[in-house]
Amino acid sequence: MSGYLLNIAGVNKRFGGLQALTDVGIRIEKGQIYGLIGPNGAGKTTFFNVITGLYQPDSGTFELAGKPYSPSAPHEVAKAGIARTFQNIRLFGEMSALENVMVGRHVRTRQGVFGAIFRHGAARREEEEIRARAQELLDFVGIGQFAGRTAKYLSYGDQRRLEIARALATDPQLLALDEPAAGMNATEKLGLRELLVKIKNEGKTVLLIEHDVKLMMGLCDRITVLEYGKQIAEGLPAEIQKNEAVIKAYLGGAHQ
Numbered sequence: 643m644s645g646y647l648l649n650i651a652g653v654n655k656r657f658g659g660l661q662a663l664t665d666v667g668i669r670i671e672k673g674q675i676y677g678l679i680g681p682n683g684a685g686k687t688t689f690f691n692v693i694t695g696l697y698q699p700d701s702g703t704f705e706l707a708g709k710p711y712s713p714s715a716p717h718e719v720a721k722a723g724i725a726r727t728f729q730n731i732r733l734f735g736e737m738s739a740l741e742n743v744m745v746g747r748h749v750r751t752r753q754g755v756f757g758a759i760f761r762h763g764a765a766r767r768e769e770e771e772i773r774a775r776a777q778e779l780l781d782f783v784g785i786g787q788f789a790g791r792t793a794k795y796l797s798y799g800d801q802r803r804l805e806i807a808r809a810l811a812t813d814p815q816l817l818a819l820d821e822p823a824a825g826m827n828a829t830e831k832l833g834l835r836e837l838l839v840k841i842k843n844e845g846k847t848v849l850l851i852e853h854d855v856k857l858m859m860g861l862c863d864r865i866t867v868l869e870y871g872k873q874i875a876e877g878l879p880a881e882i883q884k885n886e887a888v889i890k891a892y893l894g895g896a897h898q
């Protein structure tokens with residue numbers, strides 16, 4: 643056992659002639675907010691997709707809370723205890739905010755989605771519990787008042803909050819967020835920052851990809867920097883900010 647909540651090593655991923663990830667690994671302690679940054683095309687999303695079961699890696703070892711897990715399919719990863727959100731919002735637009743969160747919750751229930759559809763005895767009771775928990779989560783992320791609103795009519799920032807609530811509904815050990823601040827205005831970003839701190843204060847562990855480096859520096863406990871699929875730096879935000887290779891990667895202009 644490593645003592646880390648997430649311990650991933652030696653990840654390689656090739657797309658045809660392109661080596662998208664070369665020997666990438668991260669170790670995240672429980673309760674940390676861990677950031678993944680890097681210029682466009684650095685391999686951040688590819689790495690996320692590998693550890694959450696969307697892409698099959700060419701190699702790599704994967705361990706969550708001391709137990710090896712197989713990133714062979716997204717539902718296996720969800721069962722192991724990792725929940726994620728996507729760069730592009732993926733909600734059920736025609737469903738209410740509450741229903742979106744309830745769907746997330748069904749991953750963890752005994753009756754599952756079919757029980758919920760047929761609504762017999764135990765399933766009905768479980769359904770009520772799920773509903774109550776979903777409302778709690780909406781309250782937690784700050785959109786409890788919009789529980790009945792059709793998801794597609796929520797503001798952009800609130801849709802992002804809803805995605806986070808839905809991910810939290812699976813009771814994950816690790817919450818993986820792919821660019822949660824993308825497209826947000828300054829006020830929404832401030833709100834997101836507060837929400838992430840609140841999630842951390844609940845004892846959750848968060849892995850985050852984000853382009854807003856300023857936001858990341860103020861928020862993350864540790865940061866890994868990728869460039870052309872390789873890890874060029876890992877450390878505390880203060881160390882990353884001073885790292886020559888990182889400064890060069892961001893200011894070099896090669897990726898603009």
Ligand SMILES: Nc1ncnc2c1ncn2[C@@H]1O[C@H](COP(=O)(O)OP(=O)(O)OP(=O)(O)O)[C@@H](O)[C@H]1O
Pocket residue numbers: 657660662680681682683684685686687688689
């Ligand atoms: N499914 C795929 N097939 C082929 N090449 C891919 C695929 N997914 C990603 N790539 C390539 O892998 C490299 C890394 O891309 P990736 O999207 O992981 O970078 P990123 O750091 O997330 O970039 P961005 O910040 O722009 O989202 C890029 O050169 C990209 O074109």
